[in-house]
Amino acid sequence: MGVNFRNSTNAAIFLVFSYPDFSCTPVNYSKAGWFRVNPGQTIQVWSGFAGGNTFFYYAEDDFGRTWRGSYFTQVPENAFDWCWDTGCTTCRNVGLRRIAVSPFVLNYNYRLYNKQQSKKTCINHTPHDAAFQSNSRETYLAQSSCKT
Numbered sequence: 001m002g003v004n005f006r007n008s009t010n011a012a013i014f015l016v017f018s019y020p021d022f023s024c025t026p027v028n029y030s031k032a033g034w035f036r037v038n039p040g041q042t043i044q045v046w047s048g049f050a051g052g053n054t055f056f057y058y059a060e061d062d063f064g065r066t067w068r069g070s071y072f073t074q075v076p077e078n079a080f081d082w083c084w085d086t087g088c089t090t091c092r093n094v095g096l097r098r099i100a101v102s103p104f105v106l107n108y109n110y111r112l113y114n115k116q117q118s119k120k121t122c123i124n125h126t127p128h129d130a131a132f133q134s135n136s137r138e139t140y141l142a143q144s145s146c147k148t
Contacts, residue, residue, distance in 0.1 A: 001054055002017045003046035003099075007037040008113035011061040011088055016075055018056035018096055024083035031073055031096075032081040042109070050075035051105040057131070059112055068099030084098040 007013045016033035026031055037043050037059075043122040046055065058075075072095050074087030114124045 001047065001049055001069055002044045002108075003050050003101075004042050004044050004107065004109045005035075005037055005057070005059075006042040006109065006111040007039055008111050009065075010039055011060065011065075012039065013037045013059045013061050013067075013112060015043075016058040016096065017072075018073070018092065019046055020055075020082060021128070022052055024085075025085040029084040030081060031056075031075065031084055032076060033058075034079060038045065038110075049106060050108040052100045052103040053101050055099045055101065055108075057099065057110070058094045058096045065114060067097065068095045071096045071098060 003019075004018075005013075005015060005017075014033070015035040015037055016031060016121040017035065018029050020028060021030035022028050025030035032045075035045060049123070056069070057069050058066070061100055072093050075094055076088055076091050099108070099110065100135055135144075
């Protein structure tokens with residue numbers, strides 16, 4: 001059970017992940033990074049029942065490609081695990097993308113890849129498999145809405 005990210009690109013991806021944390025106030029979310037995800041690798045960033053939760057992520061690689069959204073927060077260059085509204089003078093502001101997980105989903109798998117690797121439309125939902133109660137989502141890099 002959990003939230004997993006798979007790197008389907010040809011380069012290492014560095015990931016920031018945000019998750020519900022009611023010990024953080026006034027915003028009940030923590031953010032953690034930088035998770036390194038090598039090409040072909042899948043990592044688990046959240047352990048436990050994923051269903052009914054909302055998560056956020058930002059990712060980048062060394063070639064300047066990014067997977068981003070419109071939920072901004074400050075992140076440092078080094079490893080961290082902070083409340084959402086924690087920042088620093090040397091931090092940079094990045095926009096995270098929202099992931100709303102449907103109820104009754106045990107596992108949520110998110111695949112990151114660049115547009116040149118597929119002819120699929122921008123965001124594909126793979127319906128969850130009742131036997132495994134999991135859900136998958138794929139997204140192109142750096143595009144929140146696109147058409148092929």
